[in-house]
Structure formats: C-alpha cells, structure tokens
Amino acid sequence: xxxxxxxxxxxxxxxxxxxxxxxxxxxxxxxxxxxxxxxxxxxxxxxxxxxxxxxxxxxxxxxxxxxxxxxxxxxxxxxxxxxxxxxxxxxxxxxxxxxxxxxxxxxxxxxx
Amino acid sequence: xxxxxxxxxxxxxxxxxxxxxxxxxxxxxxxxxxxxxxxxxxxxxxxxxxxxxxxxxxxxxxxxxxxxxxxxxxxxxxxxxxxxxxxxxxxxxxxxxxxxxxxxxxxxxxxxxxx
Numbered sequence: 001x002x003x004x005x006x007x008x009x010x011x012x013x014x015x016x017x018x019x020x021x022x023x024x025x026x027x028x029x030x031x032x033x034x035x036x037x038x039x040x041x042x043x044x045x046x047x048x049x050x051x052x053x054x055x056x057x058x059x060x061x062x063x064x065x066x067x068x069x070x071x072x073x074x075x076x077x078x079x080x081x082x083x084x085x086x087x088x089x090x091x092x093x094x095x096x097x098x099x100x101x102x103x104x105x106x107x108x109x110x111x112x
Numbered sequence: 113x114x115x116x117x118x119x120x121x122x123x124x125x126x127x128x129x130x131x132x133x134x135x136x137x138x139x140x141x142x143x144x145x146x147x148x149x150x151x152x153x154x155x156x157x158x159x160x161x162x163x164x165x166x167x168x169x170x171x172x173x174x175x176x177x178x179x180x181x182x183x184x185x186x187x188x189x190x191x192x193x194x195x196x197x198x199x200x201x202x203x204x205x206x207x208x209x210x211x212x213x214x215x216x217x218x219x220x221x222x223x224x225x226x227x
Contacts, residue, residue, distance in 0.1 A: 004155070031213055042199060042217030043156065056212060091155050098213040100206045103155030 002026060004104035006092050012110045013082055020078045021107045025094030032075050033101060034067055035091040036060065043091055049075060082111045116200045121222040124194075130187040132221050134200030137181040144205050145176060145183045149196040150220070156199065159185065163205075190225045197222050 005024040013019050025032045030051050035043035046065070047057045051072035061067075064082075069075040079086055089108050093101040117135040124130040136145065146161040160167055160174045162183070167174045173186040187194055199220040206213060 033214060040219070042197075042219055043215070045214045045216070048212065048214060056214070093155070095206070095213050098206055100158055101213060101215065103157070106153075106155050108153070 004092055004094050004102055006090075006104040006107050008107060009105060010108045010110075012112060015084060015111055016081055018078065018080045019082055019109065020076050021090055021092075021109075022074060022076050023092030023094075023104060024074045025092070026102060029094035029096050029102075030072065031095045031097060031101075032069055033093040033095075034075070034077055035093065037089040037091060037106070038087075043089075046077075079109075082109075084111045087111045116202055116218055118198075118200055118218065118221045120219065121224065123224050123226055124187075124190045126192060126225055126227050127189055130190040130194065130223055130225070132185040132187075132198050132200075132223065133182065134185070135182045136200070136202045139180050139202050142204060143202050145174065146201045146203065146215075147172070147174065147185050148199045148201065148215070148217075149194075150199070151193075151196040156215075156217075159198075161205075190223075192225050192227065195223060195225045 007022045033048040034046040037043040045058050046061050047067050049069040052069050064080045067077045087110050089106040091106045093103040095101040144161050144163050147159040148156040150156045160172050162174045176183045197220040199217050
C-alpha cells in the first residue's frame, strides 16, 4: 500500500497520559498536514510541514500538542496530559508541494 | 477562501442519481470548487474539482453554474458504498503557486443511499 499510513488506528488512554501518533506520508511528498476531527464536524486544520520545517500552526494546537517531522519523512503528533476534549480522529495528509493532498485513515483517540 | 453552504443531509435510492448542491456565492475568480467525501471511519477522499466548466471523471460529474455561485456534484448511479459525508470546498488551486495547500472543511452533506 503506497498511501498515507497512520499508526495506531485506535488509541484509548486515560486522562493525563501522553500519547503519540505517527504518520508516514506518500513517498516523495514533501508536504504533510495534520487535522483533527470531532464527532459530527468536518476536519479542522492543525499544522503542516514542508520537508522538516513546520510552516503553520493553528490556534487549535495548544501548548500540550507538538508535532515533528525530523527528517522530512514521517511525522509524529504528541499530546501531553490528555484531556477528554482531546478525544477525536486525528488525520494526516500529504501532498507533492502544494498539489492535491491525500489523506490517511486517521487515528481515533478516546480519552477516558 | 470562500465559504460554502451545503444541506446537512440527503437521501438517495440505490441506482438513482444523487445530486448534491453547494452554494458559494462569494467565490473569487481564481478559486476552484473541490469535492471530497468521507466514508465512515476513513479519511477524506478526493472526488473532483472544477473552475467554471463542467467536469466529469470516473467517480462523478461536477456542474458549475455560469455565475459560479453554486455547483452540483452528481453521482450518476449511486450505490450503497457511496453513503458518506460529502464536502464542497472552494479555494485557490493546488498549483504550486505558493499557497499552503490546506483545506478548510465545513460540515458537509451526509448522503444516505438506501436500497
């Protein structure tokens, strides 16, 4: 499968714990995006990278959230001290430059 | 990027055409209309896009009115697998001209295809 891959697909964590998600973009896609989607809403933009540089961050990305793309390939999204309001689907997308983005299947986070 | 308005939900009988409307009265001259869909528990999937001419691909047709203030996505023979949330997004083209490439999603239209 050469599409965008996200791991894990599902994560259940206790409130206050830290979680980390991984996204592997389509090979040679230099742009990578993170979105968050809560129940009944459309995806909301969080941040994006061009290669290893994080170029834009949404106000939704509080200081408990951090995203990295250290070598310009895969990316990680970490949430520290999770809260119940962090329960959502976290989607990753990649694109060749500013070309059409392709999405992964997402990681469903449940904070209990 | 221009804002869009879509109905919250629609039903369609299996095998019939599904016509999903989208209003984008504030669209600018250089903005395209993009359609994505999201099947339950999956990531959004690109369907089709257009500027002012009608477009067709293997998935769907896109009809854009002459004044470009509204458009309709047509699934010619809907199947149960077309049940999904359909998002209409208006934005500058993904043409490498330096824009961010991010998408601004609304709430979309939930299409339920019924047997």
